[in-house]
Amino acid sequence: MDEFNDNEIARLLRLKRYEQPPPGYFENFLHEFHRRQRDEMLRQPLWRICLERVHGFMLRLDARSLASYPVAAAAVLACAAVISLKIYQQPETPRVALQSPPVLSAPANPGEELTLASPGIVRIRTQPLRNFNESAQTHRAAVPPHYVLDSVPVSYEPTFRF
């Protein structure tokens, strides 16, 4: 019985090592590889090409520690940008009296007559710009803003002489 045993199978299979591609194939393989790489690169969007160039440049500069964490670096920059935008967009505290028309209010004690000793103080009560519910959504303060301005500053009152 002349059957194929394991050794003969192995020997036959080893013969398949001699199956080779056409002559010159290995010499041209690298050129073909470069050509395909170039074609693939040209199909990429411009930003990705730029990113890869920058990455390659940083690697050549031996900035590996920095270049190996580009995502982390980008995240830090993005966070910094967001925080700075938040800071600059916060509403400033108004320094000037509001422009709404003044509303004259009655004196605190209506029965009391006006005397020279107690010069009448006309109080101007400003109207809130927005109603309370509306402002509560945008401002942290629970109490609505309340401004009381004297009609005539004390320092400007004329001196009375008797």
Add this chain to the structure above:
Amino acid sequence: MDQPRVDPDQELVKRTQSGDAGAFDELVVKYTPRLYGLVYNMTSNHEDTNDLLQDIFAKAYRAIRGFRGKSSFYTWIHSISVNMTLNFLKKRGRRFQLSLDDVDASIQNDKEFLQSTATSSPVREADLSELQRRLNEAMMKLSDEHRAVVTMFHIQGMPHAEISKILRVSEGTVRSRLFYANRQLQNYLDEFRKNPVS
């Protein structure tokens, strides 16, 4: 005693990771013939082998920055090759019919080949071209995983341990697959020997 082996490709890998494309070219030149044999004997088609090999090196180039050297570059590039080829074969499925033109006619003029075949009695009796064709057919009858093991062990001459690392299976699994594949090949070629005309 297992001595930690130094990867002979370590320097080229480091240079490639530093952005030296020429170093990767050297790796391509070094590994192309070997990987060609691996992929070709799994696909039995020159065109597919060429396309796959290009894709394998392109993928390796993209991924080499993440290569940390836990295995040798040899093992790493072989793993990529086998996995990509197995994926390709799964996609190709049954659309593929073995082309008998894939039999390499030039092999019969190879001096080493003729010397090897001269000592084998079954081979001597059979027409070499026909036997090679039968062998290719028998290989294609194996499952993709079995063919991969047979290719790496018998054709590429890799040890069991290396194959197990590449396939990420145990050595026992490698041996078991080899045993089963050998039996299948043996049965198929015995049929040919008993009835060479069929």
